[in-house]
Amino acid sequence: MILLKNISYLDIEEEKIKENMDILIEDNLIKKIGKDIKSNRAEVIDGRERLAVPAYTNGHTHLGMTMMRNLADDLDLDTWLNKKIWPVEDKLTDEDIYWASMLSIVENIKSGVSTVYDMYYSMDRVSEAVIESGTRGVLTRGMMDISGGGDERIDELMELYKNYNNAGNGRVKIVPAPHSIYTCSTEYLKKLINIAESFDGVINIHLSETKKEVSDCLKEHLMTPAMYLDSIGMLDLKVIAAHCVHLTDEEINLISKKDVFPIYNPSSNLKLGSGFAPIDKMIKSNIKIGIGTDGSSSNNNQDLVEEMHIGSIVNKAVTLDPNAVPAIEILKMATVNGGALTGFNNGVIRENALADIAIYDLNSIGFTPKNNLISALCYSSNSNYILDLIVDGKIVMKNREVLTLDEEKIKVKVRELTEKLLNR
C-alpha cells in the first residue's frame, strides 16, 4: 500500500489540477482519492511540491531498435529503411533485441511511461524484458510476407500469444501487427484480420506514413491506404494505426466512425521528412489519438515528455492557429486515450483505475512560477522533472533511479553488443 499525501494531481477527465489531495494505492489499484485519508499500513509519500499525473502510454515504438540510434540520420524513410536499417536488422540476435529493449524501457520509465505499444520481432524476449521491468506492454509481432516467411511468422505469433498474452500479472498483451500495406499482400492481411478476430479483436499497423505509401497504394489498389484497409474488413476491428500522416479528409471521416486510434509520432514524422499529420482536423472530428515516440532509430530518443511538447506546438504553425492542439489535448493523447487504446484500465487518476502514476517535482524551474500547471506539463517541462513512477501499484522509479532494472549494466551491455553487431 502506498499513500500519496497532500499531493496535486491532474484529473484528465475534468481537465483540471486538483490540489492538496490524498491518493491511496492498494495492491495494483487506486483505492481511494480524498482529503485526510489515513492508513497505518501504507508507505507514505509526501506529496507537497509534487504533481501526480496518470503515467503515460507510449502509443507506438520499436523498443528493440536502440542499437540503431544515431546510426543513419538525415535520410528519407525509404532509404533509411532499405539501405540502412533493414541490413543491420537482419543481423540482430534475440539477445541484441532483449538488451536493446531493456534500455528503451529504462528510457521510457524515465519519461513517465508505464505502458508501451511495441511492434517488433523476438517478441518473446521483449515480453520478458517488459515483465522484468514491472511496466506494461501491448506487444505486437511485426508481420510481413512480401519477401516470404509469412507463415512462419504466423506460427511464431500463435506461440507468442499462447505463452505471453496476459502474462506478468496481466501486464502483457499480444496483438497481431501487419507491418504495413506495402510489406503485406492482401491475402496475408486478410489472414491476420482473421487471427486478430480470434484473439481479442485488435490489430496494429503502420498506416499512411509517407506520400510514397499513399501513391503506391493508389496505383496498386486504386484506393488510399485507409480506404483499402476498410475494403478488406480491417477497420471493423479495433485498429491501432501508427503515423497517419497523409490521411485524406475522406479517410478522416471514415475512421471517425470506426474504432481506429491513430498514433501521432511527431519527432519521427518530422525527422524522416514524412510530413505533418492532420492532428487538428482529427481532434475536431472527435477521433481519439494516441502519441508515441517511434523507435530510437528514427526519433532518436524515447522521451514522451519532449514528444508532447513538439507534438503540440508544431500543429499551431501548420494551421497558423496558436489555439490548435492545446496542452490538454496532447496530455489526453498520452494518458486517457492511451488507456483506451491499450485496453489497460489506466491513463486516469480515478478510484478503481490501475495505479500507474508519474510524479513530477513542482520545485523544478519549468514549474516556476506556477502560473498554469497544465501548460507547464506540455510547454515547459522535461522528463527529468519526473521523480517517481508507480506502475501496477509498485514503485518502479524512485527519485529518478529505476528500481526494477540495472541501468548501468544495461548501458554497458548495449554498447558491447552494438559493437559486435556492427562488426558482424
Next chain:
Amino acid sequence: MILLKNISYLDIEEEKIKENMDILIEDNLIKKIGKDIKSNRAEVIDGRERLAVPAYTNGHTHLGMTMMRNLADDLDLDTWLNKKIWPVEDKLTDEDIYWASMLSIVENIKSGVSTVYDMYYSMDRVSEAVIESGTRGVLTRGMMDISGGGDERIDELMELYKNYNNAGNGRVKIVPAPHSIYTCSTEYLKKLINIAESFDGVINIHLSETKKEVSDCLKEHLMTPAMYLDSIGMLDLKVIAAHCVHLTDEEINLISKKDVFPIYNPSSNLKLGSGFAPIDKMIKSNIKIGIGTDGSSSNNNQDLVEEMHIGSIVNKAVTLDPNAVPAIEILKMATVNGGALTGFNNGVIRENALADIAIYDLNSIGFTPKNNLISALCYSSNSNYILDLIVDGKIVMKNREVLTLDEEKIKVKVRELTEKLLNR
C-alpha cells in the same frame, strides 16, 4: 588553470569529434589543445566518458519574462502581446526583472549556454544579473516610440552603454534594439541607427515575425520589412534580426549580401502560430543563422538543447527532405555562429579562443550506443546530459549545480514576486 584530460570534443569548424585530447585553460582562454599536456598548477578534470562542446549562444531571448511563463498560452502573437503580456509587463518592477532574469540565466546555464543575446528593459539590473552569474550577455534595451517615451528610452540607453558596455571583465556588451518596425516610427529607427553607428555598429531588432507584420509593412511602406529596413540604411550595420519567419526570396537574397544574422526561434514561432522560418533556404544562401529560445512567456522554457532538436527536425518536414538542416548545421547556429553574431571570441574549441565549454556525460542514455555523437547532440540529447559549464575560464556549473547563483533562493523569490505582480 583547468586541464580537461583525455576528453572528446566537438571541433565545429572541422565538423568532427576529436577523441582523447587534452585541453588546457589558462585565465579565460583555451591555451593549448593536444595530447599528453602536463600542468602542475591546473585543476584536472577527468574527461573520459565526457564530450566537450563549445558552450552555446542563446541568440535571442527576453530573460526578464520568466514570470509570464505559462501565463497565457494557446494565443496568437497579437492577442498574446497586447491583451496578456503587455498589461502585466506594465506592472513589472526593476526588482521583478532582476530576479526573473536570474532564474532565466540559471535555466540557460543548465542547458549549456554561456552567452545570451537579450532584449528587454531595466537592462542595468539584467547587466548586474549577468555579471553575477559569471556568464556573458549582449544586452539590448528594447526601444519603441509609438506610444511615446522614445527619447527617455534613448537617454536610458546612453546611460546603460556608459555604465555597462564591456563590464564584467568584458562579459557584457550593450547594443541598441528597436523592438520592431511596428513599434518604432521611421524617424526613431533612423535615430537608433545613428546611435548604433556611434556605439559598435551593431543593432538588434525583431524582424518579419508574423504575416501581420509583413502585410502591415507592405501597406504602410509599400515594401516588405527587410526591404524597408534596407531603405532606411539599417542593413549597412551588423544586424541581429530575431525570427525572420516570413522573409521573401528577395529578402533572403538581400540579407545574404549583408552582415545580417537571422535568429531562428523555432519553439516560439511554432507555439505562437507564427509559421516556419525558411531556414533551409537561408542556409543554402550561405546566411549565418543563430538560434535562440525567445522568452519564457512564449517558449515556455530556456532549453537551447531542445531548441536545437526541434529546430532541426521541423525543417525536414517543411521541405519533405530529411537532409534539410542536418545536425551539424544546427550545432553551428548555437556555437560558431553564436560567437560571430555576438562578437565574443567563443563558440569554438580552439587555441586562443575564450574558454566557454559545456561538458556532456557520454554515459547518458541518449549517447548509448555511441554511433554518431554529432547526431546524438542534436537528435537524442537533452540538457540534463550536460554536467559542467565553463565560462570565461571559470566553472559556472559543476555536476549540474550552478556554482555562481543560488538556484533555490531564486526560485523562491520568483514565486513570491510573481504572486505580488499578478495581484498588483
